[in-house]
Amino acid sequence: MNGQGVLDLITFMAILAFFAYISRELEIRRVAGEIELYLTLFKAARDKALSSTIRSFEELSAREGGRVDVSRIENRVKALIEALVITPTSLDPFGLVRKMRFFLRTADLSLRREVKRLVPHVAESEAETLASMVEASRALNYIYKVVNHSYALAKKFKSYWLLLQLNALLPFIAEEVRAFENAVDALVKHVPIGDSAGPLTVGTLIREIGARDSGIDVEDTSVYVGRLRDRQLVLVKARGPGSTTGRLDEALRKVLAIWGGSASLVITVDALVKLEGEKSGEVVEGYGVAIGGTGVEKYGVEEVLT
Structure with a gap:
């Protein structure tokens, strides 16, 4: 070269x-x-x-x-x-x-x-x-x-x-x-935030069965009692109309302290597992606690139930 x-x-x-x-x-x-x-x-x-x-x-x-x-x-x-x-x-x-x-x-x-x-x-x-x-x-x-x-x-x-x-x-x-x-x-x-699936479901059920206030005192949380198809229901939701999500774990602890011996099933309602692309409003059953947020309340509920 x-x-x-x-x-x-x-x-x-x-x-x-x-x-x-x-x-x-x-x-x-x-x-x-x-x-x-x-x-x-x-x-x-x-x-x-x-x-x-x-x-x-x-x-x-x-x-x-x-x-x-x-x-x-x-x-x-x-x-x-x-x-x-x-x-x-x-x-x-x-x-x-x-x-x-x-x-x-x-x-x-x-x-x-x-x-x-x-x-x-x-x-x-x-x-x-x-x-x-x-x-x-x-x-x-x-x-x-x-x-x-x-x-x-x-x-x-x-x-x-x-x-x-x-x-x-x-x-x-x-x-x-x-x-x-x-x-x-x-x-x-002053409109609802997020999916509101849980409060909407529980609120509708409270009205339909004519549930009454249980008198259980939990901060920012309401607990109602009613009957549906010969079953006693205890319904827990955030009190509203504010934007707090309530103290669901504390409410559940008090509910089970009263009715724990006769309680056979705990159901949580949330849009937590909804994925992108899935049809909105579709109901899916699962096993576990469907609660969003930081995980503190979810842990509290799991501790009470297990």
């Missing part, structure tokens, strides 16, 4: 390396652009939810009469949205659910107190709605911050693979963001 051939080979290799580098840089810019677009949408959803929450606080505060301290409400709501529930350590799993239950209920109680402090004279159901709006806004804020954190790290280390992994997850994260965004709109309009 003469000198001209060597020069041509070096030139070819340099051009090949240059285009490989440019191709990678263009791909990184494309992926980064898609992530930034998602981040813009997530930030807009977070800001919209925050504005709706603050506006709801201001409207209820104005309805009570007197001067509305707008800056105080805005600052306090923003602080509430930044608050976090830190999960307990799982190094020793013994008692983990008990600790989670304590932290979650402490956070819930603290949030309700803060809402009552900002709007002291609102009805209990309205206070629950405001608290749920804060929680939905908090979730949107957390999602935005985590995605932005992951994106910033990927850019900092110039990692194409981190960007690619984050970009692959974003469509699924966007579904969660849409769900929380719709939840805030639903709370503002």
Whole structure:
């Protein structure tokens, strides 16, 4: 190979390396652009939810009469949205659910107190709605911050693979963001959140059989007793009309303490196992406890039953 051939080979290799580098840089810019677009949408959803929450606080505060301290409400709501529930350590799993239950209920109680402090004279159901709006806004804020954190790290280390992994997850994260965004709109309009399959089924059954209140006292939970086809039914649901899901595990514990000897079957109703593409409204039987959420209530029910 003469000198001209060597020069041509070096030139070819340099051009090949240059285009490989440019191709990678263009791909990184494309992926980064898609992530930034998602981040813009997530930030807009977070800001919209925050504005709706603050506006709801201001409207209820104005309805009570007197001067509305707008800056105080805005600052306090923003602080509430930044608050976090830190999960307990799982190094020793013994008692983990008990600790989670304590932290979650402490956070819930603290949030309700803060809402009552900002709007002291609102009805209990309205206070629950405001608290749920804060929680939905908090979730949107957390999602935005985590995605932005992951994106910033990927850019900092110039990692194409981190960007690619984050970009692959974003469509699924966007579904969660849409769900929380719709939840805030639903709370503002006072319409049911989610599938409502459980409360709707139990509520309809209560009306059809003319069930009466059992008198069992459980926070945010109603327990009814009635008869259907010569069977005694004990029906448990969230009390409403607020947005809390009740204390179903505590209610079941009290129910079984009274009727445990004669109880033959416990049925839970939820849309938990509904998968994408399946027909809506189809009834499927299963074995186990169909309760969504953090898993604390589900664990409590399983402990009582097993």
